[in-house]
Amino acid sequence: MNTTMKEGFDLAMMKGLKKWRLFSLLAALTIFLSGCGEEYLSTLTPAGQVGRDQFNLLLLASAIMTLVVIVVVIIYVVAIVKFRRKKVGENVIPKQVEGSHTLEVIWTVIPILLLIVLAIPTVIYTYKHADVSAMDHVDADGNKTAVTVNVTAKLYWWEFEYPDLGVVTAQELVVPTGEKVYFNLKAADVKHSFWIPAAGGKLDTNVENVNQFYLEFDNESAGLKDGVFYGKCAELCGPSHALMDFKVKTLNRDDFNAWVESAKTTEAVADGDLATQGEEIFNTSCIACHATSAAGTAGGVGPNLAAFGDRNRVAGFMEHSEENLKNWINDPQKYKPGNLMPQPEQLNNGEKFSEEQLDALAEYLMGLSIEK
Amino acid sequence: MSSIAQKKGFGATLWDYLTTVDHKKIAVMYLIAGGLFFVIGGIEAMLIRIQLAKPDNDFVSAGLFNEIITMHGTTMIFLAAMPLLFAFMNAVMPLQIGARDVAFPFLNSLGFWLFLFGGVFLNLSWFMGGAPDAGWTSYASLSLASPGHGIDFYAIGLQIAGAGTYIAGINFLVTIINMRAPGMTYMRMPLMTWTTFVASALILFAFPPLTIGLFFLILDRMFGGNFFDHTMGGNTIIWEHLFWIFGHPEVYILILPAFGIFSEIFAIFARKRLFGYSSMVFATVLIGFLGFMVWAHHMFTVGLGPTANAIFAVATMAIAVPTGMKIFNWLLTIWGGSIKVTTPMLYALGFIPSFVAGGVTGVMQGAAPLDYQLHDSYFIVAHFHYVIVGGVVLAILAALHLWWPLMFNQMLSETLGKWTFWFFFIGFHLTFFIQHFLGLMGMPRRVFTFGANQGWDLFNLISSIGAIFMAIGVVILVVNIIITVVKNVPVGNDPWGDGRTLEWAIPQPVPFYNFKQTPLVRGLDTFWIEKQEGNKEGMTYAEPISDIHMPNNSFVPFVMTLGLFIAGFGALYNGEKDWAVPVLVLGLAITFASMAVRSIKDDHGYHIHKEDLMNEKGGK
Incomplete structure (x- = not known):
């Protein structure tokens, strides 16, 4: 040097x-x-x-x-x-x-x-x-000690099944705070990726295998701006990849147990004339794909709607208003290109739903709740 | 060869370029074609940034956006960055090692036409039912599900272009191994030649996995192959592995020649020998080797299991060591030198901080658990633009200014060159620096739009404004090129005054046979040594003037490629149009027939006689 x-x-x-x-x-x-x-x-x-x-x-x-x-x-x-x-x-x-x-x-x-x-x-x-060994731990009665959620990613929505609790929901994940929550991740059509940025890194949902990991949440989400954490799809999955959002509601363990109990027992009821009218339309046009009871297992063609009224968004990303819900039902392709929900013409004898029909449907759907 | 010196008409010039096997003319064609694709890819980039300038924008539709991002990535990597680097490899490397051409001039031409026809085929998708829309990575489940023919254009277009790249790689390897002038030992080769050598070796091993993957994809989509269809026993993860076993070395295929370019520039404009030459060579080889050991870091979130992730994480971090060696060697090259800030040097100086930033974010992503957060977010978009734009593109722009006098015997305007640099450089950092934070703030990549009030609005707007600056820089560059070409002021050899390697010693314009007499190389930076010893000619010769054997021009490479291009349409419309199979057969027949012509017809080339050479003072 x-x-x-x-x-x-x-x-x-x-x-x-x-x-x-x-x-x-x-x-x-x-x-x-x-x-x-x-x-x-x-x-x-x-x-x-x-x-x-x-x-x-x-x-x-x-x-x-x-x-x-x-x-x-x-x-x-x-x-x-x-x-x-x-x-x-x-x-x-x-x-x-x-x-x-x-x-x-x-x-x-x-x-x-x-x-x-x-x-x-x-x-x-x-x-x-990557350590998910505690996933299958059981207590003295043989019940699983940890909450496991089976996540199925579909074009462009998320299905969340709680296999040990007999509950299924969609678009809004509900989990207890202060403990490890385990996830089984899979895709139903093309590859997606499950990501809740605030809670931790993402893991892909592959088409051919189940991926497993866990996340933890310290606090209840009620104090957040929308009362929920945001979840995203992180793998390009088609035109509406950007719109494949979901939300995460975190509850303390007691509230979570109450939510599970309510989800298992709540029956869909139409409250009032308009809602009853909506239920009829729903039962002819929609029920083939959308379940209205949260008790059950995964495999829905469309998102489970038992908790629709409790949700934070319409179609996963639009503000939760009747107006948006009616727009969505009458032209899903416009709002979420490439999604698999039939256009209203296919469900309603070749015509769009009328304003009255939409009002009735919206009234019925917004009334579906398991948190009331 | 006096006829060559005559002014030719447009038709004759065109025919000359269609049939040329001269590495210098092929370099010019790579430069023009690569430049055009760079502009097309740049326009696609601008469309992306316009769409994302504000939340909930509807400037382009969701489906079109996916086509644009796919074509932006594919075009920039395969059709702009690589061909532009090939332009400089072709123009410079044979001259640097004292060769009269590459080892296989015919293959050199074939390689170019395959790239060009492949690129044109891919881009025709825009006009024939829509471009590919599954991202440049084209992950199998989505690419199999994609309707229309976009993905078919991607698979066939890249297959044709990829064959060209592969041929070029082999050609450069053989050239460097066999055609070095006497005295040009491996450890006297300029870094540009070394990096061309290592990058070509990477092409040799990295392109076959891509070729296989693309064939599987073609078979799956067009002929019912079921390699990736999991419902038929296929597996989509295999595509990801094949793609990244190619894709990661591909990154080094791009960046190593960039390192070579900057190594030349630092030495020339610091007027100082490259510091730590042998460790630079060692680092280049080591990076090339390690480049094959780390592909799974693109797949940390696929669910490979902790042991695989941990191994690939540590291996990835290891690459930082030889890369760091290079950075410090460059710094020590300018340290104690005499730095002249010309346009190429400006790019080289801009490259250091930009690439270091890209490198350190690369190490961060090598930490697998951290990458679970960063992967497929805007952080990764920022990272790879920092290495590819901050590394490769800056190198290409630097090389353009540095070697323009070598290729065209003219000098690009230094003033406009510096304007381009500042617009491009500031725009680049404005566009991409902030994207790191968008990613950390939860914004996924490849989103056609984003909802307002998620905390991303302002940063996206800033990013889009930066893109405008970059575009202005490129426009100034185009103006600069036009002005320079129109003015056409000859500058002679060694216009920078401090050239160190053989390409600056050769008379301008470079004779079509390159060296009248093969030079004798007496050390590293051979031209510098000769100049220091007062040798006015700049070269010591290894042989007396004698006849030079030259290859004949040939139209066969063009026709051979045209056949594959035609066959591509047949494969693409197989099972859909009646004419598909006949066209496929016809195209392949043209290709095989031209192969037969090439094999059967004896083409011994011709000789330039000693007497003609004596009468000539360089010139075309």
């Missing part, structure tokens, strides 16, 4: 060390990052242990990488400032340095050490987040 280079390097290293205070860096990163995004949707505001582990890994990785970037930038800036031809002189031929073994060793060994620091938690969390 020639002397100019060494001097410059020492200078660079000193500056680098001064700037590098890992803890203040981490703290600053945490504050900066958690300022980003919405609590119900952002990976930067983790809602449970899995998301928190992954967020911590993000912080660690960011800190290490920031360090690397700072070192590179310092050398880079100093080099550009110091060694411009204007400064060096137009006709100067610089010394043709071949290289330096010492430096090569330094910038091979230090990155390896930094990567080991990152690799250890990476491997630990990889195993931890």
